[in-house]
Amino acid sequence: MKLIFQFLINFITISSIAQSSINYKDEDINQLNISGDKVGMWKLFDEKNDVKITIDYSKKENPKIGFYKNEKLIATYDKIDKLEIYKDAKRVKAKYFYRENGSQTLVDDTGKELDSETIKFYAQAAEVNAMFYGGIKQLYEFIGNNFNSNGQKGKMKVQFIIDNNGFTNNIEIIETSNTKLNDEAKRVISISPRWQPGYQGGDFVKTPYIIPININ
Structure with a gap:
């Protein structure tokens, strides 16, 4: 009886974990644990503009984020190395900065705002809208x-x-x-x-x- 009871507990736990992830394009992504925390690999899509954002929560304290446009990695972000933009075979380090009016921009390590072309290049893959899977x-x-x-x-x-x-x-x-x-x-x-x-x-x-x- 004890073994059956333990089996049921394990089954319920496994089922709960399985239901907490999203199966999209034959891949299980965007999983939440029992506490509601993000775990594993998260993937976000803007299919109309061919944008993908990946977030690796294997290191919970410092998840690694990748920004893709047309399947090409154009930037990465984490709390330690901040933002790195890959443009014209160059690596540009940056961080988010909020102006007094609340708008957001990107600045380098000295606090100087990045040039508009670099900001525009990054912005094309920097955000995705909420989406019901399947449309x-x-x-x-x-x-x-x-x-x-x-x-x-x-x-x-x-x-x-x-x-x-x-x-x-x-x-x-x-x-x-x-x-x-x-x-x-x-x-x-x-x-x-x-x-x-x-x-x-x-x-x-x-x-x-x-x-x-x-x-x-």
């Missing part, structure tokens, strides 16, 4: 498969936040033609599979999102 068509397929309207019809707009780990929260109905559908719309968005979180300025960012839902 908007897959998102609406998920909603359609899980929405229980109980015969009600209506249109609504749902607003929510995609957090730094890709979960949906702060779900609100901002427009509706049938209030009887509001709670169900919020429920379905709340059980959405984990999204790709947004990333910019060298860090994950919370992303506001609004989608229209039409129940016929």
